[in-house]
Amino acid sequence: xxxxxxxxxxVIGAGLIGVDLADKIRRSAVLNLALVAGRxxxxxxxxxxxxxxxxxxxxxxxxxxxxxxxxxxxxATNAESHAAHWAALRATGTTLxxxxxxxxxxxxxxxVNGTLAADCRHLNLVSCGGQAAIPIxxxxxxxxxxxxxxxxxxxxxxxxxxxxxxxxxxxxxTTSAAIRTxxxxxxxxxxxxxxxxxxxxxxxxxxxxxxxxxxxxxLRTSVAVAADAVRAYVPGYKVTSLSVATDRIQVVVEVTxxxxxxxxxxxxxxxxxxxxxxxxxxxxxxxxx
Numbered sequence: 001x002x003x004x005x006x007x008x009x010x011v012i013g014a015g016l017i018g019v020d021l022a023d024k025i026r027r028s029a030v031l032n033l034a035l036v037a038g039r040x041x042x043x044x045x046x047x048x049x050x051x052x053x054x055x056x057x058x059x060x061x062x063x064x065x066x067x068x069x070x071x072x073x074x075x076a077t078n079a080e081s082h083a084a085h086w087a088a089l090r091a092t093g094t095t096l097x098x099x100x101x102x103x104x105x106x107x108x109x110x111x112v113n114g115t116l117a118a119d120c121r122h123l124n125l126v127s128c129g130g131q132a133a134i135p136i137x138x139x140x141x142x143x144x145x146x147x148x149x150x151x152x153x154x155x156x157x158x159x160x161x162x163x164x165x166x167x168x169x170x171x172x173x174t175t176s177a178a179i180r181t182x183x184x185x186x187x188x189x190x191x192x193x194x195x196x197x198x199x200x201x202x203x204x205x206x207x208x209x210x211x212x213x214x215x216x217x218x219l220r221t222s223v224a225v226a227a228d229a230v231r232a233y234v235p236g237y238k239v240t241s242l243s244v245a246t247d248r249i250q251v252v253v254e255v256t257x258x259x260x261x262x263x264x265x266x267x268x269x270x271x272x273x274x275x276x277x278x279x280x281x282x283x284x285x286x287x288x289x
Contacts, residue, residue: 006032009280010064012085013076014038014045014056015161017099020269021074022049023261024277031280034070037063061085070094072280078163079103079170086122095121095283097276101167103174109134110275110282111229112182117279126178127171128268129153129190131275132205132230132237134182136251139226141183143219144211144249149185151175151207154193156200156265168192202254203267204240209249216244223251233278234258234271 009031011018018036025033036049041058050056057063061081064073065088072095075085082102089096098105105122108114112135117123125131133151140146164171172190179188195201223242230237236256243250255267262270 006030007071007280007283008032008034008069009072009074010035010037010067010070011074011076012037012061012064013163014040014043014049015076015163016045016159016266017161017269017273018074018076019045019048020262020266021076021099021273021276022052022054024273026052026054028277028281031072031277035064035067037061061088065089065092068092068094072097072283074276074280075100079167090122093121095123095280097123097125097279099125099272099276100163101127101170101174103170103177107178107181108279109138109178109182110233110278111135111226112138114279114282117282123279124174125272125275125279127175128155128203128272129171129192129205130175130178131271132203132253132255132268133175133207134178135226135230136223136239136253137179137207137209138182139222140209140219140249140251141185143222144209144214146183146185146209146211147187148210149179149183149188149207150191151179151188151205152191152193153268154195154201154204154206155268156203157194157196158200158263159203159266159268160194165194200263200265202256202265203271204252204254207249207251207253209251210247211249212247214244214246214249219244219249227253234274236267236270
């Protein structure tokens with residue numbers, strides 16, 4: 001695709017998530033990364049983005065506004081800063097894809113309601129755990145009526161930066177709310193474990209669903225179909241355990257990053273970034289129709 005036909009995009013945030021986003025966007029045929037904006041000109045993330053050949057700035061959101069307009073901006077900073085970023089970009093016509101657990105904007109999970117991306121300008125990707133769990137939980141809720149859902153996300157400490165640790169309360173609240181929305185379940189509990197183990201463990205999400213009207217065979221088929229849909233954009237997504245009883249369903253998924261830039265324990269970064277890039281590409285496809 002010619003450069004003038006690509007979507008002009010920017011990334012705010014130069015941590016692990018922002019740098020991996022830059023790498024994924026670089027491989028996209030329809031997205032043109034015109035800026036990676038951080039706040040520390042000496043940060044490792046900005047240096048790595050520059051090494052990839054992307055323009056960089058330490059001016060944060062101010063640099064994005066000054067160098068715009070952009071078709072899409074990815075917010076890979078933190079929940080506290082996101083509201084100000086949307087306020088700064090709202091009037092510019094930009095689509096803002098929020099990778100923080102701020103919980104504002106239209107909640108979008110590819111494979112569940114990804115078609116909304118073309119019609120909304122403020123997209124909320126919930127959290128990495130939400131992106132891993134909701135496709136499975138949503139399909140389960142189509143086959144039975146859950147009364148309680150518990151989700152436990154386990155990630156390596158090494159894959160959780162400062163912003164992630166500061167945002168854990170928002171992560172839990174936003175993920176719980178999204179699970180209730182997508183499943184209609186009255187009670188959803190979300191737990192997060194950051195493991196310091198060596199070697200670092202893969203990103204793992206364990207789900208327990210209580211329901212009274214479970215039909216095992218159709219449910220197993222639906223879970224397999226949902227996992228295949230996620231693997232279409234996250235190749236390292238895998239259901240590692242599925243147990244179905246008369247009143248309880250237990251599912252465990254793991255995410256291992258594809259490629260060699262991310263470490264194998266950083267599946268949490270891989271899945272939310274893959275979802276963000278996919279939604280931006282779908283927005284590009286819709287704009288050409």
